[in-house]
Amino acid sequence: MTDPFDNWIEKLFERWHRELTHQEVVRALKALTRDYVQRRTRLRGKALEGRGKQAAFAMYYAPRHFVIVREALKSLGAPTDSPREVIDLGCGSGVAGAAWAMHCGANIVGVELDPDVLREAAFTFKDLGLRGGGIRCHLGKYRWPKAPVGIIAAFTINELDERDRERVWRELEKQVKGGSRVLILEPLSTRITPWWQDWSSRVTELDGRADEWHFEVELPQRVHLLGKSAGLKPERLGARTLWV
Ligand SMILES: C[S@@+](CC[C@H](N)C(=O)[O-])C[C@H]1O[C@@H](n2cnc3c(N)ncnc32)[C@H](O)[C@@H]1O
Numbered sequence: 001m002t003d004p005f006d007n008w009i010e011k012l013f014e015r016w017h018r019e020l021t022h023q024e025v026v027r028a029l030k031a032l033t034r035d036y037v038q039r040r041t042r043l044r045g046k047a048l049e050g051r052g053k054q055a056a057f058a059m060y061y062a063p064r065h066f067v068i069v070r071e072a073l074k075s076l077g078a079p080t081d082s083p084r085e086v087i088d089l090g091c092g093s094g095v096a097g098a099a100w101a102m103h104c105g106a107n108i109v110g111v112e113l114d115p116d117v118l119r120e121a122a123f124t125f126k127d128l129g130l131r132g133g134g135i136r137c138h139l140g141k142y143r144w145p146k147a148p149v150g151i152i153a154a155f156t157i158n159e160l161d162e163r164d165r166e167r168v169w170r171e172l173e174k175q176v177k178g179g180s181r182v183l184i185l186e187p188l189s190t191r192i193t194p195w196w197q198d199w200s201s202r203v204t205e206l207d208g209r210a211d212e213w214h215f216e217v218e219l220p221q222r223v224h225l226l227g228k229s230a231g232l233k234p235e236r237l238g239a240r241t242l243w244v
Contacts, residue, residue: 004102008127009063009220015123016055022229028052029060029230036061058120060230062093063223065154068239069099069185071215076183076243080104083150083181087111089139089168090156094121094132097152100183101130106150108132111142140164144171147178154185157199158192165195169202176206176244184242188212199242208244 002010016025032053084106088097091110101108108130110121118134125132135142139160151172157165172182186193200210215237218224227234 004128005066006220007129008124009222011123011127012059012063013222016059020052020055022226024052025055025059025226026229029056029226029232032056032061033230033232054116054120057117058093060223060226060232060234062095062120062124063219064234064237065092065185066095066099067217067219068213068215068237069096069152069154069183070103071217071237072183072185072211072213072239072241073100073103075213076209076211076241078103078181078183078243082106083148085109085145086150086152087145089142089151089153090159091121091134092117092156094124094134096154096185097132098124098128098130100150100152101132102128104150109145110134111137111139113138138164140167142171144175147175147180149175150181150183151175152183152185154183155187157184157195158186162195169199173202173206176208182208182242182244185239188214188238188240190240193240196240203242203244206244208242211241211243212238213241214238 080103082104086097086100086106086108088094088108088110091097091112094110097108097110108125112118112134115136118136121134176182190196203210219234224234
């Protein structure tokens, strides 16, 4: 039987290559990296405009995020039998919640503003064999589920303005007090997360932990090749995490 992760990557590349060539995706990946990583345009704004950039995110950054979340959960010793449901805040193509759902056999709910990436999330869940769906919603207006659940926010909190970030924090704190587990991931560089130290202290006060990870794992060959073709360093995989 095909491994669900390999099946997902195969279908992902097959689907996008019906629309775009390797060279087109490489060009878009370079442009996206300029906007997303180097200029830090928010993804919900201009950075993801255009099918090429959507493909580049889905085919390169999303698989990286999946692997980073999977490795972080293993390193954190996250239980493999709970939670029963994972809520993925700013889910994009759904990979972070999917990695947790696969780790512990949970259902998944993706919360996301952008309808195009929510469609991509539906493919992710189906091709990984997960039970899940998406809700199109601004995080500031989200009606949170009853605790306990698992809540993940991967590379999302940095896209919120201070008011929404604080609103999300208050909800996360309530969730933790109700028994939910929370995992927040952000890039290793704190340039775009000036609030990180403050949140680390808050999480520690809730008996959680803050970590920095560098993982030595291989990405699927096609993802690696795409990164190399765009002049990136696909072998460098890491993140900061907050885990309660
Ligand atoms: C950098 S992407 C990360 C996507 C995904 N979590 C991952 O790890 O690949 C951030 C996502 O958050 C979404 N987002 C940003 N602000 C949001 C908000 N206020 N409400 C819901 N989603 C939001 C964006 O549309 C984008 O898909």
